[in-house]
Amino acid sequence: MASVKKELNRGGAWTAEEDKKLAEVIEIHGPKRWKTIAAKAGLNRCGKSCRLRWLNYLRPNIKRGNISDQEEDLILRLHKLLGNRWSLIAGRLPGRTDNEIKNYWNSHLSKKINQREEQSEGSTREFSSKTKKRRISEKAKQEVKEENTSHDSKIKFDLDDFFDFSGENPSTLEWVRKFLELDEGLLP
């Protein structure tokens, strides 16, 4: 076990050279059999690591950074609907990865939500950042749990909220319309 850890380059940042090798092997063999790809590329990385690098960084048509207001709004709505199903949420945002959305949520949106909640609660209580983080993560877990136990009623409630676009400006509505066309199955 320890010897494996020694041999593999775990935790280190990927170099341009590694990226190049990985991309070349994937071009030839396709993005599957990651263990084989890792071996063929001659990288001291495990297959999992190669897969993650490809999905989050090297894959074509990846958008990086600059999450627009519309995208942010969509993430908020989808999170409300789906909970921490990052891959599902990412699937609705072309070019975005689950990891990026998860990070964006944890570093930006969860704070916004928290602030809004505290404002709406009218609470004057103060929490340390660690306590806040814990509260957020517990809330997310609870949401997923609730979704699994009372699926229908929860979805019904959230769908009403999710599809409430009153007060949106026309450009946002048009953008949302385009998004919904991606998957008619999302429409109630």
Added chain:
DNA sequence: AACAACCTCAACCGCATCAGA
């Protein structure tokens, strides 16, 4: 200028699920 505290995000880990033998 120096240090601490905080923030961001790439990357890893553990677990669940899937698919083929």
Added chain:
DNA sequence: GTCTGATGCGGTTGAGGTTGT
């Protein structure tokens, strides 16, 4: 049916950067 390896997902960590004191 079950065993095993591959894949996918969400949670967590830690390095590096930024901001505050």
